[in-house]
Amino acid sequence: MDYTVDAQTSRRQPQIALDAFTRDGFLALTAFLTPDEVAETRTEVARFIRDRVPQLPREQVFYETLGEPDTLKQIVYLYQHESYFERLMFDSKFEQLAELLLQGPVVGKNMQYFNKPPRIGKATPPHQDGFYFMLDPCEALTMWLPLEAVDEENGCVRYVRGSHRRGLRPHGRTQTLGFSQGVTDYGTPQDRADEVAFPAQAGDLLIHNAMTIHRADGNRSETRTRQALGFVYYSERAKVDEERHAAYQKRLAEEMKAKGKI
Ligand SMILES: O=C(O)CCC(=O)C(=O)O
Numbered sequence: 001m002d003y004t005v006d007a008q009t010s011r012r013q014p015q016i017a018l019d020a021f022t023r024d025g026f027l028a029l030t031a032f033l034t035p036d037e038v039a040e041t042r043t044e045v046a047r048f049i050r051d052r053v054p055q056l057p058r059e060q061v062f063y064e065t066l067g068e069p070d071t072l073k074q075i076v077y078l079y080q081h082e083s084y085f086e087r088l089m090f091d092s093k094f095e096q097l098a099e100l101l102l103q104g105p106v107v108g109k110n111m112q113y114f115n116k117p118p119r120i121g122k123a124t125p126p127h128q129d130g131f132y133f134m135l136d137p138c139e140a141l142t143m144w145l146p147l148e149a150v151d152e153e154n155g156c157v158r159y160v161r162g163s164h165r166r167g168l169r170p171h172g173r174t175q176t177l178g179f180s181q182g183v184t185d186y187g188t189p190q191d192r193a194d195e196v197a198f199p200a201q202a203g204d205l206l207i208h209n210a211m212t213i214h215r216a217d218g219n220r221s222e223t224r225t226r227q228a229l230g231f232v233y234y235s236e237r238a239k240v241d242e243e244r245h246a247a248y249q250k251r252l253a254e255e256m257k258a259k260g261k262i
Pocket residue numbers: 114124129142144157214215216228230
């Protein structure tokens with residue numbers, strides 16, 4: 001089955017996008033950005049990595065191997081450091097789409113850079129973002145914007161269709177930097193039957209509900225990177241358990257520092 005919707009169609013007939021997102025827990029829009037917009041974003045990302053990353057706090061930049069810049073895998077909160085990314089996140093077509101899909105005002109919460117370096121980029125464990133977000137009600141989404149072609153070889157995203165309607169699954173610690181929690185009982189016959197892989201082109205946009213289980217394989221390719229941006233928006237209705245969230249972030253950062261991972 002083809003789950004993709006053309007971005008132009010979704011602009012003209014937003015109900016189509018909303019219905020698909022509500023039914024499946026994800027939406028895949030093709031050509032959300034033009035090739036020129038993709039080129040501009042890639043240039044800004046490269047500039048950010050060159051000029052800003054060396055000054056960022058340790059807990060905002062992750063490497064597969066600390067001390068080896070070529071193994072950069074994740075940067076969080078890009079918009080806090082660069083106005084280009086702030087404009088992409090707020091009062092933008094990304095935010096408008098989030099408002100449509102969450103059916104009301106939203107709050108932009110995070111913008112991340114995700115890479116899987118060739119050969120060593122590790123798998124993203126199956127997880128539900130809602131487990132990390134600690135929201136009540138859990139009304140939030142993540143958008144995933146590939147900056148280059150992604151497929152099964154370099155680790156495309158995979159969603160479990162309908163999992164957003166089946167509650168939070170148990171999560172436990174993983175050894176994956178940046179994705180510290182994974183679904184512990186992942187791989188049931190229903191998970192396998194409902195898992196859909198999403199190869200995508202630069203400028204397509206994948207969106208998932210915070211309750212949707214998703215994962216990605218490692219990067220098996222010899223030479224290809226797998227770069228993407230992730231945007232997180234919460235519905236204004238969602239309230240964060242701030243104390244629990246801050247305590248968890250603090251504990252995690254201390255643990256990663258102690259293990260020499262950041
Ligand atoms: O980049 C990836 O592999 C997955 C990103 C992800 O899981 C997320 O943004 O929630």
